Amino acid sequence: xxxxxxxxxxxxxxxxxxxxxxxxxxxxxxxxxxxxxxxxxxxxxxxxxxxxxxxxxxxxxxxxxxxxxxxxxxxxxxxxxxxxxxxxxxxxxxxxxxxxxxxxxxxxxxxxxxxxxxxxxxxxxxxxxxxxxxxxxxxxxxxxxxxxxxxxxxxxxxxxxxxxxxxxxxxxxxxxxxxxxxxxxxxxxxxxxxxxxxxxxxxxxxxxxxxxxxxxxxxxxxxxxxxxxxxxxxxxxxxxxxxxxxxxxxxxxxxxxxxxxxxxxxxxxxxxxxxxxxxxxxxxxxxxxxxxxxxxxxxxxxxxxxxxxxxxxx
Numbered sequence: 001x002x003x004x005x006x007x008x009x010x011x012x013x014x015x016x017x018x019x020x021x022x023x024x025x026x027x028x029x030x031x032x033x034x035x036x037x038x039x040x041x042x043x044x045x046x047x048x049x050x051x052x053x054x055x056x057x058x059x060x061x062x063x064x065x066x067x068x069x070x071x072x073x074x075x076x077x078x079x080x081x082x083x084x085x086x087x088x089x090x091x092x093x094x095x096x097x098x099x100x101x102x103x104x105x106x107x108x109x110x111x112x113x114x115x116x117x118x119x120x121x122x123x124x125x126x127x128x129x130x131x132x133x134x135x136x137x138x139x140x141x142x143x144x145x146x147x148x149x150x151x152x153x154x155x156x157x158x159x160x161x162x163x164x165x166x167x168x169x170x171x172x173x174x175x176x177x178x179x180x181x182x183x184x185x186x187x188x189x190x191x192x193x194x195x196x197x198x199x200x201x202x203x204x205x206x207x208x209x210x211x212x213x214x215x216x217x218x219x220x221x222x223x224x225x226x227x228x229x230x231x232x233x234x235x236x237x238x239x240x241x242x243x244x245x246x247x248x249x250x251x252x253x254x255x256x257x258x259x260x261x262x263x264x265x266x267x268x269x270x271x272x273x274x275x276x277x278x279x280x281x282x283x284x285x286x287x288x289x290x291x292x293x294x295x296x297x298x299x300x301x302x303x304x305x306x307x308x309x310x311x312x313x314x
Contacts (some may be wrong), residue, residue: 001201001205001208003042004115006233007035007204007205010030010035010082010304011039011040011065012031012065013031013034013037013043013064013065013066014027014031014034014056014063014064014065015063015064015065016060016063017050017063017135018055018056018204019054019055019056019058020051020052020055020056021051021055021222021225021226021227022226022233023109023233023236024051024207024223024224024225024226025134025192025223025224025225025236025240026051026052026107026136026223027052027056027135028192028193028301029192029203029223030052030105030132030134030203030221031067031221032192032193032203032207032281033103033130033132033203033207033219034066035204035207036100036204036207036208036211037101037211038173038211038212041099041100041101041211042066042067042078042099042100043066043098043100043102043103044066044067044083044084044087044097044101044102044103044104045064045066045067045068045080045103045104045105045106045242046071046076046077046079046080046083046102046104047068047069047070047071047076047105047106047109047234048071048072048073048074048075048076048105048106048107048111048114048115049070049071049072049073049106049110050073050106050107050109050110050141051107051136051140051141051225052105052107052134053195054141055141057070057106058221059093061203062261069083073109073110073114074110074113074114074115074117074118074181074277075115075118076104076105076106076110076111076115076119076131077104077106077115077118077119077122077123077131078101078118078121078122079104079105080115080127080129080131081102081121081124081125081127081129082101082257083102083175084102084127084129085127087100087102090229091314101130101211102127102129102130103129103131103132104122104129104130104131104132104256105132105134106119106131106132106133106134107133107134107135107136107138107139107140107141108133108134108135108137108147108148108175108294109137109138109139109142109145109147109149110148110177111131111133111135111175112133112135112147112148112149112173113147113148116175116178119131119179119218122216123182123184123218124182124200124217125216126184126215126216127215127216128146128214128215128216129216129217129285130210130211130215130216130217130218130219131219132206132207132219132221133175133218133219133220133221134221134223135149135220135222135231136222136223136224136225136228137149137150137151137154137222137225137228137229138150138154138156138225138228138302140157140225140227140228143157144156144157144227144228145157146158146159147166148170148172148173149172149173149175150168150170150172151169151171151248151296152169152170152171152172152292152295152296152299153166153167153168153281153284153289153292153293153296154167154168154225154280154281155167155279155280155282155283156168156228156280158245159257161283165290166279166283166284166289167281167283167284167292168293171299174188174303175202175220176188176220178217179218179220180254180257182216182218184215184216184217184218185213185214185215185216185217185255185256186210186213186215186218186253186254186256187204187218187219187220187253187254188209188215188216188217188218188219188220188223188252188253188254188257189219189220189221189249189250189251189252189253190202190203190206190219190220190221190222190251191203191222191243191244191249191251192220192221192223192224192237192238192240192263194237195237196211197241198244198252198263199244199262199263202251202262202263203221204254205260207219208220209253209255222243222249224236224239224240226235228280229278229279229280230278230279230280230282231277231278231279231294232277232308235277238277239274239277239278242269242273242274243267243274244263244265244279245265245267245269245273246264246268246269246270246271246273246274247268247300247301247303247304248274250263250304250307251263252307252311253285258311259307259310259311259314260311261308261311268304270295270297271293271297271300272285272293275293275296
């Protein structure tokens with residue numbers, strides 16, 4: 001594992017000057033994943049339609065230094081797996097050489113919802129592909145509509161909080177566990193690098209491990225979106241930290257069916273610490289909605305206890 005100084009010296013594969021929003025977590029996620037590639041490894045990247053795609057490839061410019069393919073919302077995994085299959089065929093014929101890694105990036109809308117069929121198919125067919133979902137919990141680039149990753153109670157443009165309904169009424173889909181059920185070699189859940197935490201390099205370590213494993217891999221990364229979360233850009237990593245410390249977003253990995261929790265908080269914090277800094281949950285703190293916070297807390301506790309059991313943590 002390289003130290004921070006060594007990681008800083010590694011070449012940047014997603015350049016600055018792209019059009020992502022100030023404070024967006026997606027480019028940070030991409031850069032840390034790509035840092036885990038070895039210098040002699042080339043990447044072929046499929047990118048689903050979304051914030052990352054539309055903001056990094058404004059014609060005639062591109063922020064990507066590796067081979068990069070823009071795909072539709074629904075088929076990033078199919079595109080990536082097709083490129084990987086073509087690579088294997090060309091390599092067998094001896095017409096291509098070098099080390100290549102195949103990666104697909106998609107937001108939660110293009111992964112949890114629209115793209116889940118192509119993702120499931122690519123994982124089931126066993127392609128040597130790493131799929132990375134940057135999960136910011138809504139369709140942010142098209143106007144902050146709810147997705148199946150949106151947390152319960154969130155105020156979005158298609159699940160507005162008002163007199164009739166108090167925001168989204170369903171719990172978020174647990175896509176990490178859906179991917180575990182595909183019985184693929186590696187599934188991980190993580191967050192961007194947060195300085196000063198024990199898990200600062202969690203994203204890098206998991207990406208590095210994923211690249212070392214042959215076959216289909218999936219990583220789910222909770223990624224801040226100040227616009228959709230309505231939080232202070234300067235403190236957004238503190239919000240992510242609260243997601244981990246409340247166990248709303250546990251850090252864990254499942255390698256060949258074996259669960260491992262990478263970080264267990266010494267003191268599990270109440271879910272209110274994750275909800276309070278975000279404007280999209282502000283209405284939940286009105287007296288008439290406090291029962292929703294209780295429901296969210298119970299669901300977080302239930303999922304956390306299940307995870308502890310699966311990881312055999314006493």
